[in-house]
Amino acid sequence: MAGRSGTRVGGGATDLVVMWGGFPLLGAGAGALLGSAAGWISDLPWVPLRGLFEALSRLPQPHVTIGAASVGVVAALLLAGAGTAERLTVTVDGQRAVLRRDGRDRDVSRHEVRAVLVDGRELVLLDTDGGELVRETSDLARDRLRSAFRAHGWPWAEEDPHRAAYRLWVAGLPGLPEGADALLRARERAVEKDRRDDVRELRRELGRIGVVVRDEGGRQYWRLTGRAVLPAAEPPPATRPEPDRR
Template sequence: MAAREPGDVVVVDGGPGEQVLMWVGFPLLGAGLGAGLTAVSGWIAGLAWFPFQGVFELLDRWPDQRAYPVGAGVAALAGLVLAFLGARERLTVTVGHRSVRLHRDGHGRDVARAAVTGVFVDGRALVLLYDAGGELARERSDLSAERLRAAFTRQGWPWTGQDPHRDAYRRWVAGLPGLPPGADALLRARQRAVDRGHGDEARELHGELARLGVVVRDEGKRQYWRLLPHPRNH
């Protein structure tokens, strides 16, 4: 949701609808799923490959008035856990005339307008570039690209619409020449993090590569890279 705030800034976040979906919808969905699984717990208990066999065997032995509240309650609790994890990963972007604040999981960082030469959305990532073509920020989110565009252009930021360096990227394949010393090993480690869904580790390695003058972007689980003419220390 984008809205005018005191201090002449524009805030872009998921809005109240996303909060309701996570904190109400996930537990309700979990409770319904739990009740449905409880109803067929006897059948599931007979499937040797299905996980948590002991739980379903126990639910099958219990009377309905006990089994259904427990089955639905445990699944609803799992929905609350998912809501909590989702809330932690939500990105909030606060755009002012002189800076933008990127806030996630209780932590925020500010990027000065004077340092930014381009802003665009690459897939699901908001990207801010500096003058040498490097990335000051690359933040993944489910925020609307149109709302982000409206917020940044309203505040006079250089919205480019797409990556001006997109044609410079090459697909990473282990061992191919052209990378600076140490970059191939970092890309190997980052590929493992991407494959395993370890987002924090992948972001950390993204920063390490940037210090070597290597910019990385992902398409699915494939890595693409390009070199900076002048690496920048962060």
């Protein structure tokens, strides 16, 4: 959508209809089904929370079914609210791009950006040193993003211009700036435990020392940017000259 302040790319109305209309219907149906079948469910030996279903089965109908359906609707509305807040919205003009998620804005100036691209399900903005200014998960259509950025003169790339520079990270191998190996170890653990905030923060820390990291097939791949500073190579050990035996 174009406006006086730029072009806005956000989720379509269909997504909102599904979340705010479809989710509550599904929640009500699921709740009503559980409420009406509480007695049968409580007889299954492997079901968790059997005590709860036993207690529900002793309550009068249709009150249990109506109450369970209401709980399902409330849970679905909470889920829809969280999903709406999590959606990424991008507004672009000739001077800046504003990325909004969870009520927070990320403002990126045009002169900082060398390339804009979509990498899988992530929107990426690269700076002039090859580092990542932005990497945001997005369900926005690639075509809509491409059109919005190109319309305002931003440098769009169909693929990562640094793709060939990535190397598989193996702990302890040389070639990384000081401290990067420890950060990649910590990030690997955070990914395994699904600690998303830690994963994002460790990505930022790696970026500060000139390392870009990407995940592929459960593994970490890395490349260096123009700001990376590698440890100085150790000089070869001094050798004594051979004595003159003539």
